[in-house]
Amino acid sequence: MSTTWHVLGAGSLGTLWATRLARAGLPVKLILRDAARLQAYQATGGLTLVEQGEARVYAVPGETFDSSGPIKRLLVACKAYDAQTAVAQLASRLTPDAELVLLQNGLGSQEAVAAQVPQARCIFASSTEGAFRDGDWRVVFAGHGYTWLGDASHPVAPFWLDDLSTAGIPHEWTPDILTRLWRKLALNCAINPLTVLHDCRNGGLQQHHCEVATLCAELTELLEQCGQPAAAQDLQQEVERVIHATAANYSSMYQDVANQRRTEISYLLGHACAVASRHQLVLPHLAQLQQRLIAHLHTRGLPSD
Numbered sequence: 001m002s003t004t005w006h007v008l009g010a011g012s013l014g015t016l017w018a019t020r021l022a023r024a025g026l027p028v029k030l031i032l033r034d035a036a037r038l039q040a041y042q043a044t045g046g047l048t049l050v051e052q053g054e055a056r057v058y059a060v061p062g063e064t065f066d067s068s069g070p071i072k073r074l075l076v077a078c079k080a081y082d083a084q085t086a087v088a089q090l091a092s093r094l095t096p097d098a099e100l101v102l103l104q105n106g107l108g109s110q111e112a113v114a115a116q117v118p119q120a121r122c123i124f125a126s127s128t129e130g131a132f133r134d135g136d137w138r139v140v141f142a143g144h145g146y147t148w149l150g151d152a153s154h155p156v157a158p159f160w161l162d163d164l165s166t167a168g169i170p171h172e173w174t175p176d177i178l179t180r181l182w183r184k185l186a187l188n189c190a191i192n193p194l195t196v197l198h199d200c201r202n203g204g205l206q207q208h209h210c211e212v213a214t215l216c217a218e219l220t221e222l223l224e225q226c227g228q229p230a231a232a233q234d235l236q237q238e239v240e241r242v243i244h245a246t247a248a249n250y251s252s253m254y255q256d257v258a259n260q261r262r263t264e265i266s267y268l269l270g271h272a273c274a275v276a277s278r279h280q281l282v283l284p285h286l287a288q289l290q291q292r293l294i295a296h297l298h299t300r301g302l303p304s305d
């Protein structure tokens with residue numbers, strides 16, 4: 001009998017994972033905020049996955065935090081700023097051998113969650129898959145990608161990665177998950193805030209080549225100083241490649257701001273600046289970028305944490 005996947009967060013990635021696991025016949029349960037959300041969900045009949053224009057409904061069972069029953073495998077699919085509070089509400093249901101998969105972008109939230117549930121194994125993930133919601137309980141699979149998973153403190157892969165293969169979720173186990181997360185964080189720091197401040201698509205940053213290069217130099221210094229030299233390698237070339245390859249796209253932070261949604265700034269640029277200051281590194285352009293972004297978020301009435 002397979003272990004049930006509890007999925008916390010019925011948003012884009014949570015739905016993308018829950019529907020594919022359910023489609024493969026694996027046991028999945030969705031954890032919702034409260035009874036009202038559960039009732040609304042149950043009235044809809046399930047989660048809808050839209051793939052290549054075709055919509056299919058999967059009747060994944062739902063429950064709330066205070067449902068009874070132990071949780072052995074938990075996919076945490078909320079935003080970085082919600083992860084700690086959401087997991088705290090479930091801590092008492094986690095089994096002594098529980099495993100959590102943390103799908104959050106950026107860094108900082110994973111350590112906070114892990115510290116909260118010391119008995120559990122926390123597996124960090126970094127995903128390049130893309131999905132967005134086009135309605136309540138509906139997600140559009142927008143970009144095929146890969147999910148890297150790893151546990152910096154314990155390099156052995158869990159046996160349940162087979163479930164991901166069965167569900168057709170492209171993935172790879174890596175002992176260097178922190179390097180991957182730092183590399184992605186650096187890319188996001190070099191691209192996303194500038195797209196917000198210059199009000200442009202990723203490709204628009206080709207007009208701001210010097211500003212991008214200066215940020216890449218400071219991010220490279222940060223990565224080298226904080227023990228992540230592999231994540232620093234050829235950073236500027238990689239940033240330029242991504243700007244070119246995704247020229248027509250709006251960055252995720254741009255989309256958050258445009259839609260008046262809270263950003264994950266504290267776990268991206270905020271985390272980079274906090275680590276720089278912990279290492280007593282002076283990185284003036286990164287610090288100035290953070291100040292400009294915070295001021296911009298305030299003018300839009302958005303939180304800056």
Ligand code: NAD
Pocket residue numbers: 008009010011012013014031032033077078079080082085086103104105127128129130131132133264
């Ligand atoms: P999302 O906002 O679509 O979904 C998050 C869900 O979590 C929401 O439905 C929210 O209501 C729910 N949630 C928050 N707190 C909760 C709580 N206490 N109890 C129950 N539910 C709660 O976010 P997303 O786009 O799926 O992103 C999740 C993470 O994955 C982020 O860190 C994001 O950066 C990362 N990511 C997303 C994508 C993507 O394409 N969407 C790609 C790569 C990485």
Ligand code: KPL
Pocket residue numbers: 187188189191192202242246250251252253
């Ligand atoms: O991951 C991204 C995002 O928009 O969040 C890219 C496309 C790499 C830009 O930083």
